[in-house]
Amino acid sequence: MGKDFLYNEIANGIAGQIRRGVLKSGDRLPSVRMLCDKHAISMNTAKRVFQELEAQSLIDAKPQSGYFVSRLPYLKLPLPEVSRPSASANNNEPDELISKVYANMGNNDLTLFSVGVASGNLLPLAKLKKEIIQATRELRDGGTAYEPLQGNAKLRRMIAVRSLTWGGNLHENDLVTTNGGMNALSFCLMAVGKPGDTIAVESPAYPGTLRLALSLGFKVMELPTHPITGIEIDALKKAIPKINLCLLVPNFNTPLGGCIPDESKKEIVALLSKHHIPLIEDDIYGDLYFGPLRPKCCKSFDEEGNVLWCSSISKTLAPGYRVGWVAPGKYKDKLLKLKLMHSISSPSIMQEAVANFLATGKYDNHLRHLRRTLQDNYQNYVHAIAQYFPEGTKTSRPQGGLSIWVEFNKGIDTAELYDLAIKQRISISPGRMFTLQNQFENCMRLCIGLPWSAEIKSKLKQLGNLVKML
Amino acid sequence: MGKDFLYNEIANGIAGQIRRGVLKSGDRLPSVRMLCDKHAISMNTAKRVFQELEAQSLIDAKPQSGYFVSRLPYLKLPLPEVSRPSASANNNEPDELISKVYANMGNNDLTLFSVGVASGNLLPLAKLKKEIIQATRELRDGGTAYEPLQGNAKLRRMIAVRSLTWGGNLHENDLVTTNGGMNALSFCLMAVGKPGDTIAVESPAYPGTLRLALSLGFKVMELPTHPITGIEIDALKKAIPKINLCLLVPNFNTPLGGCIPDESKKEIVALLSKHHIPLIEDDIYGDLYFGPLRPKCCKSFDEEGNVLWCSSISKTLAPGYRVGWVAPGKYKDKLLKLKLMHSISSPSIMQEAVANFLATGKYDNHLRHLRRTLQDNYQNYVHAIAQYFPEGTKTSRPQGGLSIWVEFNKGIDTAELYDLAIKQRISISPGRMFTLQNQFENCMRLCIGLPWSAEIKSKLKQLGNLVKML
Numbered sequence: 001m002g003k004d005f006l007y008n009e010i011a012n013g014i015a016g017q018i019r020r021g022v023l024k025s026g027d028r029l030p031s032v033r034m035l036c037d038k039h040a041i042s043m044n045t046a047k048r049v050f051q052e053l054e055a056q057s058l059i060d061a062k063p064q065s066g067y068f069v070s071r072l073p074y075l076k077l078p079l080p081e082v083s084r085p086s087a088s089a090n091n092n093e094p095d096e097l098i099s100k101v102y103a104n105m106g107n108n109d110l111t112l113f114s115v116g117v118a119s120g121n122l123l124p125l126a127k128l129k130k131e132i133i134q135a136t137r138e139l140r141d142g143g144t145a146y147e148p149l150q151g152n153a154k155l156r157r158m159i160a161v162r163s164l165t166w167g168g169n170l171h172e173n174d175l176v177t178t179n180g181g182m183n184a185l186s187f188c189l190m191a192v193g194k195p196g197d198t199i200a201v202e203s204p205a206y207p208g209t210l211r212l213a214l215s216l217g218f219k220v221m222e223l224p225t226h227p228i229t230g231i232e233i234d235a236l237k238k239a240i241p242k243i244n245l246c247l248l249v250p251n252f253n254t255p256l257g258g259c260i261p262d263e264s265k266k267e268i269v270a271l272l273s274k275h276h277i278p279l280i281e282d283d284i285y286g287d288l289y290f291g292p293l294r295p296k297c298c299k300s301f302d303e304e305g306n307v308l309w310c311s312s313i314s315k316t317l318a319p320g321y322r323v324g325w326v327a328p329g330k331y332k333d334k335l336l337k338l339k340l341m342h343s344i345s346s347p348s349i350m351q352e353a354v355a356n357f358l359a360t361g362k363y364d365n366h367l368r369h370l371r372r373t374l375q376d377n378y379q380n381y382v383h384a385i386a387q388y389f390p391e392g393t394k395t396s397r398p399q400g401g402l403s404i405w406v407e408f409n410k411g412i413d414t415a416e417l418y419d420l421a422i423k424q425r426i427s428i429s430p431g432r433m434f435t436l437q438n439q440f441e442n443c444m445r446l447c448i449g450l451p452w453s454a455e456i457k458s459k460l461k462q463l464g465n466l467v468k469m470l
Numbered sequence: 471m472g473k474d475f476l477y478n479e480i481a482n483g484i485a486g487q488i489r490r491g492v493l494k495s496g497d498r499l500p501s502v503r504m505l506c507d508k509h510a511i512s513m514n515t516a517k518r519v520f521q522e523l524e525a526q527s528l529i530d531a532k533p534q535s536g537y538f539v540s541r542l543p544y545l546k547l548p549l550p551e552v553s554r555p556s557a558s559a560n561n562n563e564p565d566e567l568i569s570k571v572y573a574n575m576g577n578n579d580l581t582l583f584s585v586g587v588a589s590g591n592l593l594p595l596a597k598l599k600k601e602i603i604q605a606t607r608e609l610r611d612g613g614t615a616y617e618p619l620q621g622n623a624k625l626r627r628m629i630a631v632r633s634l635t636w637g638g639n640l641h642e643n644d645l646v647t648t649n650g651g652m653n654a655l656s657f658c659l660m661a662v663g664k665p666g667d668t669i670a671v672e673s674p675a676y677p678g679t680l681r682l683a684l685s686l687g688f689k690v691m692e693l694p695t696h697p698i699t700g701i702e703i704d705a706l707k708k709a710i711p712k713i714n715l716c717l718l719v720p721n722f723n724t725p726l727g728g729c730i731p732d733e734s735k736k737e738i739v740a741l742l743s744k745h746h747i748p749l750i751e752d753d754i755y756g757d758l759y760f761g762p763l764r765p766k767c768c769k770s771f772d773e774e775g776n777v778l779w780c781s782s783i784s785k786t787l788a789p790g791y792r793v794g795w796v797a798p799g800k801y802k803d804k805l806l807k808l809k810l811m812h813s814i815s816s817p818s819i820m821q822e823a824v825a826n827f828l829a830t831g832k833y834d835n836h837l838r839h840l841r842r843t844l845q846d847n848y849q850n851y852v853h854a855i856a857q858y859f860p861e862g863t864k865t866s867r868p869q870g871g872l873s874i875w876v877e878f879n880k881g882i883d884t885a886e887l888y889d890l891a892i893k894q895r896i897s898i899s900p901g902r903m904f905t906l907q908n909q910f911e912n913c914m915r916l917c918i919g920l921p922w923s924a925e926i927k928s929k930l931k932q933l934g935n936l937v938k939m940l
Contacts, residue, residue, distance in 0.1 A: 102810070106618045120611030128614060129606045132819065136599045141590030144598060144788035148576045179649045179792075179813050186812040195665055195687070212811040217665070318614035320818040322649070340572070341682040342656040343649050347817050348790040349602065 007045050010035070011052040018058045018069055029059060029067040044262075047293075051261065054291065055228040057397050060379075061291035063371060071379065077386055080394045080407040082226045083439070085203040087239075089219035090436045097415055097433055098207055104427050111450070111459045114427040116254055116402050117319045118449040122373055124366050128318055128357060135352035143349035149340055151177025151325065152348065155355035159311075159325055162358070166286060167300035168309070170327050176335050177346050180322040181284045181312030182208060185247070187342070188308040188326060189216055191334040192278040197244035202231050204405070204434030204443070206254050209247060209282070218245075220436055227396040227405065230260035233267055240271070245278050251295050252285035255405040255434055255445035257398020259295055266301040273306045278331065283311045285401040287367055290375040295400075305329030313354055315402060316367060321350040371400075377448040378404065384457050388464030398448075405431075407443045412470050414444040420466050426459050477515050480505070481522040488528050488539055499529060499537040502762075514732075517763075521731060524761065525698040527867045530849075531761035533841055541849065547856055550864045550877040552696045553909070555673040557709075559689035560906045567885055567903055568677055574897050581920070581929045584897040586724055586872050587789045588919040592843055594836050598788055598827060605822035613819035619810055621647025621795065622818065625825035629781075629795055632828070636756060637770035638779070640797050646805050647816050650792040651754045651782030652678060655717070657812070658778040658796060659686055661804040662748040667714035672701050674875070674904030674913070676724050679717060679752070688715075690906055697866040697875065700730035703737055710741070715748050721765050722755035725875040725904055725915035727868020729765050736771040743776045748801065753781045757837055759870040760845040775799030783824055785872060786837060791820045841870075847918040848874065854927055858934030868918075877901075877913045882940050884914040890936050896929050 017023045030038065035046040050067055053059045057079070059067045105115055136142045150156070156172035163170040178184040193199060195217025201209065203222035213220050221239055224232040231248060248268070250260040260268070272279045281298045289295060299309035308331055312324030323346075328335040339345075357363055381404055385395055389406075396405035408414070414430040421428055431443025450456055487493045500508065505516040520537055523529045527549070529537045575585055606612050620626070626642035633640040648654040663669060665687025671679065673692030683690050691709055694702040701718060718738070720730040730738070742749045751768045759765060769779035778801060782794030793816075798805040809815075827833055851874055855865055859876075866875035878884070884900040891898055901913025920926055 102619070106616075117616065120615055123611065123614050125612045125614060129612045132606050132613075133603055136602050139790075141593065141790070142595045142599050143602075144593050144595060144790045145590055146576075146587065146789045149572070179653075179817075180815075182811070183649075183813045190685075208811060208814070211807075215660075215808070215811055314814075319616045320609075320611070320614045320815070322813070322815065322817045337681075338685070341652070341678060341685055342812075343653045343792070344678070344784075345650075345790070345792065347649075347792045347820050350817050350819070 006041060007048040007052065010039055010041070011049045014049070014053060015056060015058055023069050025069050025071055027069045029069070031066055048261070054399065055397065063292060063368060066292070077382060078394045080227050080396060080405060080443070082224050082232065083203045084224055085222035085435065085437050085439060089198055089221045091214055091220065092436050092438065093211060093214060094432050097430060098211070101418065101427065101429060101433065104422065110422070110425050110427045111456065112427050113446045113450070114429045116447050116449065117315060118370060118374070118402065119451055121451055122370055122449070123318060124362065127362055128353065131353035131356045132349060134356055135349045139348050139352055143352065145348070147345045147348040147351065149336055149345060151175070151346055152351035152355055154359070155323070155351045156325070158355050158358035165294045167296045168327070174327045174332070175325050176328060176332065176339060177351055178324040178326060178339065179343060179346050181282070181310055181314055181324040183322070183343075184310040184312065184324045184326040185209060185280065185282060186212060187335050187338045188280045188310060188328065188331070189213060189218070189247070190338050191328065191331045192280070192308065193218055193245045198242055200236065200239050200243045200246040202248060202253055204255050204431065204440055206249065207433045210436055213247070214436070222435060222437060225256065226258060227256045228258045228399070229264065230258045233264055233271070236268065237271065240275050240277070243277060245280065246272055247280040247282065248298065249282040249285070250298055251283055252288060252398060252401030254285070254401060254403045255429070256396045257401045257403055257405070258396070259399045262296045265296060265298045269298050269301040269307060273304050278306055278308065280308045281310065283309060284315045286311065287316050288371055288374060288402065289400040290371060290378070291399060299327060302329060316370065317354065317357070317363070321354060322347070323350050323354045373451075374402065374448055377450075377452050380452045380457070381446060381448055381460065384460040385464070388461040390464070390468050402447055402449050404446045404448060405443060406446060408467060410442055412442045412467060414442065417444065417466060417470060421463060424462055424466070426463055428463070476511060477518040477522065480509055480511070481519045484519070484523060485526060485528055493539050495539050495541050497539045499539070501536055518731070524869060525867065533762060533838060536762065541853075547852065548864045550697050550866060550875060550913070552694050552702065553673045554694055555692035555905065555907050555909060559668055559691045561684055561690065562906050562908065563681060563684060564902050567900060568681070571888065571897065571899060571903065574892065580892070580895050580897045581926065582897050583916045583920070584899045586917050586919065587785060588840060588844070588872065589921055591921055592840055592919070593787060594832065597832055598823065601823035601826045602819060604826055605819045609818050609822055613822065615818070617815045617818040617821065619806055619815060621645070621816055622821035622825055624829070625793070625821045626795070628825050628828035635764045637766045638797070644797045644802070645795050646798060646802065646809060647821055648794040648796060648809065649813060649816050651752070651780055651784055651794040653792070653813075654780040654782065654794045654796040655679060655750065655752060656682060657805050657808045658750045658780060658798065658801070659683060659688070659717070660808050661798065661801045662750070662778065663688055663715045668712055670706060670709050670713045670716040672718060672723055674725055674901065674910055676719065677903045680906055683717070684906070692905060692907060695726065696728060697726045698728045698869070699734065700728045703734055703741070706738065707741065710745050710747070713747060715750065716742055717750040717752065718768065719752045719755070720768055721753055722758060722868060722871030724755070724871060724873045725899070726866045727871045727873055727875070728866070729869045732766045735766060735768045739768050739771040739777060743772075743774050748776055748778065750778045751780065753779060754785045755871040756781065757786050758841055758844060758872065760841060760848070761869060769797060772799060786840065787824065787827070787833070791824060792817070793820050793824045843921075844872065844918055847920075847922050850922045850927070851916060851918055851930065854930040855934070858931040860934070860938050872917055872919050874916045874918060875913060876916060878937060880912055882912045882937060884912065887914065887936060887940060891933060894932055894936070896933055898933070
């Protein structure tokens with residue numbers, strides 16, 4: 001607790017300077033190193049200071065540059081409260097609402113704020129096409145033969161190499177490739193759970209995971225989640241006796257975009273491990289950090305093979321390629337058997353192409369560019385929301401990822417907003433989609449993967465006007 | 471029964487002429503049309519005559535040429551008996567044996583009689599490569615975007631068009647694409663069954679299906695199956711009160727290679743439909759017929775949407791592409807939801823490439839060539855078995871597909887044979903893999919997808935010698 005006190009004190013000092021105008025919008029803050037020296041604190045404590053200020057939306061990280069005092073709109077838009085879902089398992093699936101929203105997702109005549117991917121013109125399309133052609137040349141029989149069950153070895157090697165950036169230290173043999181990230185989660189859920197089990201998840205959570213868990217016969221327990229620091233550990237502790245497995249998106253989960261601090265990740269891993277509760281970790285947004293550093297994963301702290309770490313390139317490179325993977329820890333044999341039974345193997349060409357792309361430096365260049373674009377989009381969205389949406393509108397403060405969570409005053413029904421907006425060719429994701437309980441009816445998710453333009457701005461204005469009419 | 475009597479009488483007449491040497495090995499038989507005219511019978515009855523003679527291995531069909539009196543070795547090798555599995559559900563999974571055999575499947579230093587696919591040099595590799603490149607050019611964002619949930623529309627259209635060849639009369643909207651054929655079966659099993667249900671299957675059956683059914687919590691009831699005419703309808707009738715769903719491979723199932731006669735298919739569909747028991751039909755071998763005509767499917771007779779017809783290009787074109795599909799009848803909504811939950815969508819590029827290949831006449835040309843090659847292989851295998859294997863060896867008479875079922879005298883243990891053979895760099899599939907009961911220990915499956923060569927012949931000789939030593 002002494003450490004907590006220390007970083008809070010320093011953070012409060014800086015926050016005060018910003019609020020009093022000593023530090024002005026756009027001013028650069030000292031570096032992590034400088035802060036360490038100045039206060040004689042550890043790197044970790046210094047990082048925590050900046051994380052706290054970022055969480056309060058007082059500062060922004062800029063890749064390769066450091067931290068800067070935020071632009072003003074952030075300060076005007078309050079943060080949503082920590083979610084307070086009911087403590088019992090629920091299964092009130094918003095099936096009709098989800099079907100309605102999903103049915104419009106392929107409709108490119110709409111402005112799709114509802115689709116959680118990066119738009120095609122943010123992706124390295126020409127380079128990927130070359131890798132596909134190269135893959136048909138390199139692979140035995142042009143990629144027509146069955147791939148080995150565990151998946152393309154080169155791809156697994158590249159993922160293992162990259163795991164160092166988040167403290168993963170994986171070996172290619174620890175990994176199994178899958179038909180996209182959702183397929184990885186599906187195999188993990190089947191590997192560690194059985195019908196009747198109770199699964200703990202964040203709240204709000206990705207609708208696909210909630211539905212999948214229900215369809216596999218699980219009871220779903222949604223836990224209180226802070227928009228910035230993620231799932232509340234105390235709530236998780238209390239739930240322990242009632243749960244059999246846990247699925248978290250610790251880094252930039254959709255819809256909130258929060259990030260569980262590294263120490264908390266460590267604590268969660270230890271807690272679940274101690275009680276033999278498997279943790280499925282969905283890290284598909286991990287590479288899309290806005291700050292200076294790739295956050296760690298729960299897997300980084302996994303000493304007993306109890307964490308099944310899942311990811312894919314669907315959010316960073318090519319959703320349509322369906323290339324995902326999992327490091328299933330001690331559940332690897334179960335996972336391989338499930339993969340064999342449900343799909344035999346994965347398409348060779350897609351995996352080889354992605355492996356070759358990762359093997360060059362191209363992926364990191366692309367990611368740098370994509371992260372900067374998404375962060376700019378995020379700031380532009382927040383500006384537009386501050387400008388066009390009604391007083392009292394709250395927004396999450398994503399530290400990465402592809403979405404913003406917007407909360408309106410009670411009484412605003414975003415399912416109704418969806419129906420109005422779709423008539424104006426705008427698609428949003430109503431908050432009720434992200435829970436199996438009766439909550440979040442006054443919330444919505446906006447995706448920030450579309451390239452910013454005057455048209456997007458005007459669509460956000462239209463949306464704001466619709467909310468004001470409700 | 472009058473019709474049965476008629477075709478039997480005519481078939482017996484011709485059979486007698488062959489046995490007495492009036493018709494000699496290699497002689498051409500009258501055409502279906504000529505037989506109709508000669509005996510004043512219907513086309514169906516005439517076809518049934520040839521089917522019966524083919525089933526007795528007295529004649530062979532040659533594509534585009536007609537029927538010919540068989541070469542002699544067929545007549546020397548007796549047919550295995552109809553299987554007689556126990557009438558109760560079993561779950562004695564040969565897990566260790568399967569793992570052992572599967573572990574060697576990627577090992578190209580072995581002669582893989584155990585791998586049920588066509589070898590790469592029987593596939594149109596160069597043409598497929600061009601289609602992949604073309605697909606990256608045609609698709610929006612080069613195929614990086616999510617495909618619509620139901621799957622590539624062009625591919626679905628081509629499959630619908632081709633369904634006329636087997637009396638399917640499908641519309642593109644009836645179809646959902648999947649990540650290969652096994653993935654289609656997996657979704658179907660999840661769509662129509664739930665843990666605790668009992669599923670009826672053939673015996674012997676494909677190990678992947680048996681394991682998948684068990685892993686989904688089903689009880690598996692294996693039913694008596696004739697090597698030539700498939701599952702015994704009387705046994706299915708008796709099982710009706712105990713079963714909740716049924717999965718059949720009516721055309722050239724692995725390992726037997728039999729084909730349920732069209733009238734029996736019709737009867738099965740009516741029977742299951744009457745009792746509201748969904749039928750999952752796996753038709754992955756349907757295009758690999760050795761006879762003059764593509765057989766119908768159970769789906770051809772499905773008036774109530776009770777048949778979920780599954781297929782893929784894994785056995786005919788490119789296993790590594792993982793392109794499959796299903797016409798799920800009245801279970802379409804359930805299937806779409808499962809696809810969304812477990813995999814979001816399928817890889818666009820693979821589906822577009824296959825669609826374009828099917829759209830040209832290339833697929834039919836390729837299939838003609840492949841079928842002829844497989845039929846030649848089959849005859850060469852049977853010759854070698856007759857020559858090198860011990861007296862009393864029985865073989866199935868596949869009318870299509872990729873495998874032969876071989877039965878030895880009781881006492882020959884093919885799991886032991888596997889261990890001996892693998893030391894000589896030969897891999898086979900022991901019969902015990904194809905059941906959850908203690909049967910078929912004296913059987914094995916040989917795949918005929920490897921190109922015939924002096925080396926293959928000598929490996930079969932080696933294998934025969936090993937059997938003689940046991």
